[in-house]
Amino acid sequence: MSDSHTCPLVSTAKVGKTSLIMSLVSEEFPDDVPLRAEEITIPADVTPERVPTHIVDYSGNATDHTANVICIVYSVNNKKVPLILVGNKSDLVEHSSMETILPIMNQYSDIETCVECSAKNLKNISELFYYAQKAVLHPTGPLYCPEEKE
Ligand code: GTP
Numbered sequence: 001m002s003d004s005h006t007c008p009l010v011s012t013a014k015v016g017k018t019s020l021i022m023s024l025v026s027e028e029f030p031d032d033v034p035l036r037a038e039e040i041t042i043p044a045d046v047t048p049e050r051v052p053t054h055i056v057d058y059s060g061n062a063t064d065h066t067a068n069v070i071c072i073v074y075s076v077n078n079k080k081v082p083l084i085l086v087g088n089k090s091d092l093v094e095h096s097s098m099e100t101i102l103p104i105m106n107q108y109s110d111i112e113t114c115v116e117c118s119a120k121n122l123k124n125i126s127e128l129f130y131y132a133q134k135a136v137l138h139p140t141g142p143l144y145c146p147e148e149k150e
């Protein structure tokens with residue numbers, strides 16, 4: 001069996017990181033959401049891929065309410081972390097953002113998957129964490145240096 005995985009959730013403030021984790025754990029949207037969820041481990045036997053996964057909540061702090069950009073920093077000589085774009089709060093809009101997002105995803109091979117979800121409606125929550133596991137275990141080619149594969 002593989003080692004465990006760690007899946008950090010990062011974003012600007014108030015997009016619903018803590019709510020997503022709590023909805024996953026309790027299968028219920030939390031009315032009162034703390035700033036930060038406890039670190040949890042999904043045990044191997046309840047995950048489709050049979051790998052224990054630590055989910056870590058990074059709370060946005062008060063200052064990042066004004067953020068206009070998020071910098072995800074990686075080291076160019078060792079880029080092996082797939083990115084998953086998570087569009088939360090899908091319950092608040094009528095139309096899917098997928099049309100806008102998919103071309104971006106196709107352009108950047110580092111983006112492994114995009115998923116629209118709602119912590120409130122419990123839509124795509126377990127799928128989201130499943131995609132995260134899958135991205136680690138079965139990454140698509142381009143992340144791992146296509147030049148070397150040829
Ligand atoms: P920080 O820890 O401050 O960075 O915020 P966060 O990303 O953890 O967001 P949090 O879970 O605290 O949610 C922020 C607000 O959005 C709360 O009022 C939630 O109730 C609300 N919220 C979270 N998820 C959803 C969702 O799927 N739909 C709707 N309508 N509201 C949501």
Ligand code: MG
Pocket residue numbers: 017018019034035036037057058059060
């Ligand atoms: Mg939070």
